[in-house]
Amino acid sequence: MKKGRFITKGLSLLLCLMMIVSLAGCASTSASEPTVEEPAVEEALYTPGTYTGTAAGINGDITMEVVVEANEITAITALEHKESPGISDAAFEEIPKAIIEGQTLAVDSIAGATYSSAGIIEAVALALTDAGADIEALSFKEPEVDAESGASKEVEEYETEVLVVGAGGAGLAAAVSAHQNGAKVIVLEKMPKIGGNTIMSGSAYNCVDPSRQEALGIEDSVELHYQQTFEGGDEAGNPEMIRTFVENAYPALQWLESMGMEFKGRIFTVLGGLWPRAHKPVLPLGTGYIGTYENYINEHSDDIQVILNADVFEIMMDGDRVIGVKADGKEKEIIVHASKGVVLATGGFGANVEMRVAYNTIWSDLSTLKTTNHPGATGDGIELAKAVNANLVGMEYIQLLPMGDPKTGSLLGNIEQGVENRMFVNNEGNRFVDEGQRRDVMTAALLDQPDQHMWIVLDKHSYPTGDTKNNFNEAIDDLVEAGRAFKADTLEELAAQIGVDPANLVAAVDSFNKGVENGSDEFGRTLFDQKIDTPPYYAGARVPTVHHTMGGIEINPLTQVLDTEGNVIKGLYAAGEVTGGIHGKNRLGGNALPDTAVFGRIAGESAALEK
Numbered sequence: 273m274k275k276g277r278f279i280t281k282g283l284s285l286l287l288c289l290m291m292i293v294s295l296a297g298c299a300s301t302s303a304s305e306p307t308v309e310e311p312a313v314e315e316a317l318y319t320p321g322t323y324t325g326t327a328a329g330i331n332g333d334i335t336m337e338v339v340v341e342a343n344e345i346t347a348i349t350a351l352e353h354k355e356s357p358g359i360s361d362a363a364f365e366e367i368p369k370a371i372i373e374g375q376t377l378a379v380d381s382i383a384g385a386t387y388s389s390a391g392i393i394e395a396v397a398l399a400l401t402d403a404g405a406d407i408e409a410l411s412f413k414e415p416e417v418d419a420e421s422g423a424s425k426e427v428e429e430y431e432t433e434v435l436v437v438g439a440g441g442a443g444l445a446a447a448v449s450a451h452q453n454g455a456k457v458i459v460l461e462k463m464p465k466i467g468g469n470t471i472m473s474g475s476a477y478n479c480v481d482p483s484r485q486e487a488l489g490i491e492d493s494v495e496l497h498y499q500q501t502f503e504g505g506d507e508a509g510n511p512e513m514i515r516t517f518v519e520n521a522y523p524a525l526q527w528l529e530s531m532g533m534e535f536k537g538r539i540f541t542v543l544g545g546l547w548p549r550a551h552k553p554v555l556p557l558g559t560g561y562i563g564t565y566e567n568y569i570n571e572h573s574d575d576i577q578v579i580l581n582a583d584v585f586e587i588m589m590d591g592d593r594v595i596g597v598k599a600d601g602k603e604k605e606i607i608v609h610a611s612k613g614v615v616l617a618t619g620g621f622g623a624n625v626e627m628r629v630a631y632n633t634i635w636s637d638l639s640t641l642k643t644t645n646h647p648g649a650t651g652d653g654i655e656l657a658k659a660v661n662a663n664l665v666g667m668e669y670i671q672l673l674p675m676g677d678p679k680t681g682s683l684l685g686n687i688e689q690g691v692e693n694r695m696f697v698n699n700e701g702n703r704f705v706d707e708g709q710r711r712d713v714m715t716a717a718l719l720d721q722p723d724q725h726m727w728i729v730l731d732k733h734s735y736p737t738g739d740t741k742n743n744f745n746e747a748i749d750d751l752v753e754a755g756r757a758f759k760a761d762t763l764e765e766l767a768a769q770i771g772v773d774p775a776n777l778v779a780a781v782d783s784f785n786k787g788v789e790n791g792s793d794e795f796g797r798t799l800f801d802q803k804i805d806t807p808p809y810y811a812g813a814r815v816p817t818v819h820h821t822m823g824g825i826e827i828n829p830l831t832q833v834l835d836t837e838g839n840v841i842k843g844l845y846a847a848g849e850v851t852g853g854i855h856g857k858n859r860l861g862g863n864a865l866p867d868t869a870v871f872g873r874i875a876g877e878s879a880a881l882e883k
Contacts, residue, residue, distance in 0.1 A: 316342040318403040325398030329355050329391035330684060331746055332754050336368075336392060338399040345372055348396060353388075354750055356684065358559035359472055360388040362465040367392045377410040382464060386647075387680065425605040432458040432577075434879045435596060435610035436617060437584050437653060440468020441558065441868035442848025442875070443617030444565035447576055448531070449876025450615075451568075457576045457876075458608055459569075460599055462583040463648045466562060468619050469849070470868060472646055473558040474683055474743045476542035476550040477535070477869075478862035479521035484539050490548050494518050500546050501863060504710055505822070505856020508666065513854045516829040517863075517870055524869040525551065533564040540690040541799060543675060544711035544861035556745030561865065582606050584652070587614065587660050587844070594660065594843035613843045613879030616833070617872060620821035620849035621651030622670075628818060631667040634857075636719075642681020643818040644673060653850040657825045660844070661835045665852040666823035671859055672715040674726065676817025677756075684744050685756045687728055687735075687812035692801035694730040695784045699723055701767060701776030703783060708799035712858045715816050725815055727770055729781070732806040748810065757812045766809045781805075820859050824852035831875040845879050847871035 318340040326335045332354040339347040348368035353360075363385040370379040377397055381389035397407055434450040436443045439461035447457045480492045497518040502509055529535070534554040542550040553560035569576045579601070586598040588607075596609040621627040622645035628638045643649075654664065674696075677685050688694045691708050698704050698721040705717035718726055734740075738749035751757035760766035763781055767774035785803040787793030825846045826834045833844040848868045855863065 318342060318345075318400070318405055321403065323399040323402045324351065325395040325400075325402070327391045327394035327398060329353055329360075330387035330680070331355050332750055334388070334391040334395050336395040336399060338396055338403070340400070340403050340405075345375055345400070348372060350392070353391075354746070355385075355388045355391075356472075356557055356745055358467060358557055358562065360385045363388045363392055366464070368396070371396060376412075377407070378412060425600075425603070427607060428601070428604045429607045429609070430458055430577075431609050431611070432456050433610065433612040434458075434615065434876065435460070435608050435613075436615045436876075437597060437656075438468065438617035438619060438848070438850070439463075439466035439578060439580075440617060440619055440848065441470030441561050441565075441865060442850075442872035443468070443615070444562065444569070445869050445872025446615045446617055446845075446847055446876035446879070447578075448565050448568050449873045450880040451572055451576050451876075453877045453880035455612060455876075455880035458610075459576070459578040460582040460584055460597070460606070460608065461578065461580050462599075462652070463646070464580055466566065466578065466580070467558070467646075469644075469646055469649060470558040470865065471562045472644070472683070473865060474542070474686075475553050475556070475558050475560065475865065476540075476545070476743075476862040477525060477553070477865045478542075478545060478549050478860065479525050479551065479866055480518070480549060481522055481525070481539070481551065484537060484551070485549065487537070488539055488548075490539060492547065492549055496547065497521070497549065501855070501860055504546060504860045505858050508669070508856035510853040512829055513827075516874075517854055517867060520870040520874070521866040524866060524873055527873060528561070528564055528869060531564050531568055533560050541692060541708070542861040543673075543688065543691060544709070544714070545691070545863075546708070546710070546860055550862040552743075556741075558865070561869075579606065584656060587656050589660060592842060594841060597656075610843070612882040613845055615831075615875045615879050616653040616657060616825065616844070616846040616850050617848045617875070618653030618656075618850050619649045620645070620824065621654060622649050622818045622821055623647050624650040627651045628670055628821070631823065632670055633668040635670065635672065638670065638818060641672070641816060641818050642676055644676060644681060644683050645818070649849075651821075653846070654824055657833060657844070657846065657850075660841060662833050662841060662844070663826040663836045663838070664824065665826045666856070667821075667852065669822035669852075669855075669857045670818065671711060671820040671822060672816050673711055673819035674715045674718040674814060674816055676815045678725070678813050678815050681815075681817040685742075685746065685751060685812060686744065686814065687730065687742055687748065687751065687757050687810055689730070689734040689742065691799050693733050693804070694728050695780065695804065696726045697729055697772060697777060697780050698726050699772060701772030701774070701780060703780045703795065706795040706797040708797050710858050711819070711861060718816055725813065727772065727811045727813055729766070729777070729804065729809065729811050731804045731809050733802045733804075735808075735810060751812070752810075757810055759808050759810050761807045761809070763809055766811055770811050770813075820855075820864060821849060822852060822855040822857065822859055824850050826853055827851050827871075829874075830878045831871050832878065843882065845875040847875040
């Protein structure tokens, strides 16, 4: 934008100089003729007015309204969109602000909301095109210039009692818990927004809940949750850590509710959960968890400070004790001294291709698969902990999920509502696995299918109306309209739409329905509820995707980090996916969010009470 203005003014100045020289020449031969200089007029950049533009986001169309004066973009507003709340909020707030402040379209996408960011920028560009703008000039980005050799950032230092690194579910739980136990807290987050993987999640929370489960006739026990978690991880998890987890999952849910979080009465079996003990928040995705923590932090902002765009690169030690960290801020280097303790809650490494390839010993190839994780899940906390001699466990245990969006790898667009009422077919229209199995078993079976691609098939039982939403706050009719799901009145018509053999699809549904009648089927499946027999029928495409890294920093039940000899590293704690040893070789579906709440809560308390 600035470049465009410079060129216009430069041309005007040049024309003026040429006119003056020309007139001066005329004056030498015809001095009696008067000369009149007209002021140069700067060409307008836009036709003033209000314009709209519409472009595709990840969940559907985004419509933006743009107001311009002759030479300035003055306002940008989102009129309509279907992007996921919590995930896309930062994009709708920051991108219009950046465009207006810089008077340019050459602005950065918001990490974790790349597709929404691109849709916003494109919609604004289309609106500005109607306003007569030079889009090429607006999109020009000055090349970056290296900082002067040897120059260093200004250092800003902070003092606190508990420092939390990472503002996802586990980190914010730790921050809240530390404050509730009397500590002043600082949270450092390398991304431009809080939330981590938690805010993008399907939100299922496993715990044994006598009040809700008994009301629905569901028998369950903490012992069964322990057994399924232990055996579901091939008995590779630490029994003491698993016991801590399952015994504290329900109290942690009650803790969330005490801060205002609401859960629905519905209890269901989430993909790979093996039992109906998953709780569904009232708010979509993971916004209920993050919003609950955020509300608490905002109410206690005098004692809890969150600093974004702060990329921690070093844990500071005083002898054998952790005393703080150093981080790269947006404009300054940040040093935080923590008198009581540091909690690492930086998540896993699912978005770090090099790291997952280096540690993988189980899957054939993880270099080409996309991931459900947000872009900040790059294993930073694991590397920080290694540098202070922390022990790592189970790093080779990387969970794949058969539920990735074919284009993005994300969980968005997944049409299943629960395990019991849906089935899978491959590109030939045939079933190929027990759809109620462990996640690793289902994914391994999918990897053996043609093109490593499958279809989820279900019916009206899962979507009573077209505006019924999936677990990611997306209405089924919107998914169909966007071409991300398919809808038909007969199975044969559905088969034609998704390109599978209709006879095979009908036979597959018959096989599923017989399983409903008998309570089991030829694949060994036993989790059934209703038949797939009521139109409209729906189908949605899915592929394998990297989902969770079970390995990480070894901790004890107090979340203290252990070194390579099994000793506690004083002043250092860890919680969430950055840790290892809890889920073994395979994490049960629905166990991740209680993991963040249980161990985040314990870590905050442990750090606050550190002596």
